[in-house]
Amino acid sequence: MANPLRLPMVPRALRNLVSRPATRRYPYEIRPRFEGARGTIEFDVETCNYCMLCMRRCPAAAITVVREDRIWSIEHLTCIGCNVCVEVCNKNSLSMAKESKPVHTHAEVGPQGQRPGHEEWHGPDPAIAAAAKAAAAAT
Amino acid sequence: MKRTIIPFGPQHPVLPEPLVLDLILEDERVVDAVPTIGYIHRGLEMMVERVEYTEMGFVAERICGICSFMHGMGYCVSLEAIMNVEVPERARWLRIIWAEISRVQSHLLWLGLGADAFGFENLFMHCWRMREEILDIFEKTTGGRIIHSVNRIGGVKRDVSDAELAAIVVKLEELGKAFEKTANVFGKDPSIRHRLSGVGVLSADDARAVDAVGPMARASGVVMDTRLSGTYGYDQVDFEPVTETAGDCLARVVVRMREVQQSIGLVRQAVEKMPKGEGMPLENKPRGNPVGETYTRLEQPRGEVLYYVKANGTKNLERFRARTPTFANIPAMIKLVRGCDLADVPNIILTIDPCISCTER
Numbered sequence: 001m002a003n004p005l006r007l008p009m010v011p012r013a014l015r016n017l018v019s020r021p022a023t024r025r026y027p028y029e030i031r032p033r034f035e036g037a038r039g040t041i042e043f044d045v046e047t048c049n050y051c052m053l054c055m056r057r058c059p060a061a062a063i064t065v066v067r068e069d070r071i072w073s074i075e076h077l078t079c080i081g082c083n084v085c086v087e088v089c090n091k092n093s094l095s096m097a098k099e100s101k102p103v104h105t106h107a108e109v110g111p112q113g114q115r116p117g118h119e120e121w122h123g124p125d126p127a128i129a130a131a132a133k134a135a136a137a138a139t
Numbered sequence: 140m141k142r143t144i145i146p147f148g149p150q151h152p153v154l155p156e157p158l159v160l161d162l163i164l165e166d167e168r169v170v171d172a173v174p175t176i177g178y179i180h181r182g183l184e185m186m187v188e189r190v191e192y193t194e195m196g197f198v199a200e201r202i203c204g205i206c207s208f209m210h211g212m213g214y215c216v217s218l219e220a221i222m223n224v225e226v227p228e229r230a231r232w233l234r235i236i237w238a239e240i241s242r243v244q245s246h247l248l249w250l251g252l253g254a255d256a257f258g259f260e261n262l263f264m265h266c267w268r269m270r271e272e273i274l275d276i277f278e279k280t281t282g283g284r285i286i287h288s289v290n291r292i293g294g295v296k297r298d299v300s301d302a303e304l305a306a307i308v309v310k311l312e313e314l315g316k317a318f319e320k321t322a323n324v325f326g327k328d329p330s331i332r333h334r335l336s337g338v339g340v341l342s343a344d345d346a347r348a349v350d351a352v353g354p355m356a357r358a359s360g361v362v363m364d365t366r367l368s369g370t371y372g373y374d375q376v377d378f379e380p381v382t383e384t385a386g387d388c389l390a391r392v393v394v395r396m397r398e399v400q401q402s403i404g405l406v407r408q409a410v411e412k413m414p415k416g417e418g419m420p421l422e423n424k425p426r427g428n429p430v431g432e433t434y435t436r437l438e439q440p441r442g443e444v445l446y447y448v449k450a451n452g453t454k455n456l457e458r459f460r461a462r463t464p465t466f467a468n469i470p471a472m473i474k475l476v477r478g479c480d481l482a483d484v485p486n487i488i489l490t491i492d493p494c495i496s497c498t499e500r
Contacts, residue, residue, distance in 0.1 A: 059194035
């Protein structure tokens with residue numbers, strides 16, 4: 001039988017009894033994510049020109065763009081957060097937020113049948129947008 | 140004597156992933172073992188048929204959660220060889236740094252699991268606490284803790300500033316010092332010695348005969364390290380492969396402990412030798428579609444990994460194959476299990492560092 005005081009882990013174990021815990025008290029104390037961490041894709045509907053490059057390059061096919069109807073949508077549950085769409089976007093409409101959105105479950109289908117994690121933006125109609133721009137220029 | 144068959148796994152307290160061994164016992168002694176794999180086969184290699192080659196790197200990264208960086212790097216290196224793309228120097232050094240940090244992470248994870256397998260829960264917690272600091276480094280530099288997504292064909296996507304690299308080296312050296320105390324426990328604790336020493340001995344000849352790779356082979360005294368071939372920038376760093384001669388479970392633990400320190404040293408060397416400065420080129424974008432085939436060998440934490448890529452000039456590759464180190468080490472594991480006691484089986488299985496996700500892809 002080895003002498004317990006000679007065991008190399010014993011001093012460490014005794015110190016652990018009085019030292020602070022190495023972990024955080026998680027739900028009460030949350031470490032903010034580091035700068036540059038990849039969280040959720042954010043979209044700016046004002047600058048997008050619906051070139052569909054992000055849709056073609058997305059490895060997970062999470063992005064759907066309909067150019068005629070000016071619709072840009074993303075499935076957050078399908079998105080793998082690889083940052084490729086942000087890299088290819090010519091208009092810098094896409095950005096990567098460092099915080100992740102809360103986890104969705106498939107049980108959370110909305111009353112109108114909205115899928116969980118689905119987010120959709122509708123851009124202004126090109127004719128209306130042009131008219132508004134012309135009006136702004138006139139004034 | 141009457142033989143008994145005991146199914147070991149797919150669910151077992153020491154197994155992090157599902158692996159089945161049908162142990163054929165005579166009394167308490169294992170006379171043979173029949174492995175079965177295939178519980179988490181996902182068909183990732185088949186995905187090349189419908190995923191474009193530019194996007195396949197992200198799939199390759201998801202082969203395994205522990206060596207994800209190396210899988211992504213292996214895929215990109217293969218495609219670079221086919222398409223004759225020169226990787227910028229700083230990007231090559233950054234790949235080495237990340238690869239070595241991920242080796243530290245993987246070994247710390249395994250040492251924790253190993254400690255848990257022989258019932259030393261306190262040690263397990265300490266190893267994983269240190270691993271958490273490494274994952275923080277990954278989150279700061281690549282943006283992800285497990286899936287890094289920084290490798291692209293032709294380079295890397297993110298730069299790490301020189302100040303941040305210096306801070307990482309300081310942090311790793313502190314970690315190395317703290318780890319020495321933990322390593323002391325692994326090496327000197329009599330209960331660990333009693334449990335691991337002389338268990339599952341693989342001689343050097345046997346290691347060569349069953350084609351063991353990585354720390355498994357090095358613990359038996361076989362000098363075998365793919366990094367020695369000097370590819371992908373490893374010719375510019377100095378290191379000696381870590382070898383032990385005992386070939387038992389304890390030797391395999393010791394090899395991995397010393398490799399943690401070795402990798403920390405390699406990161407320091409890489410940071411010293413890499414070209415400094417802001418805004419250096421990190422990526423040479425390939426043009427056109429790849430045509431040709433290539434083999435790539437890399438040294439992963441678990442051993443040598445081999446990628447075969449065949450491209451036919453279209454957007455989809457014809458074949459992508461990864462021979463992962465655990466797959467190569469399974470014959471060695473079966474050899475060790477034959478003739479040992481039933482109580483030693485968990486330790487022997489764990490000391491090959493099984494990664495079943497890699498094996499089954």
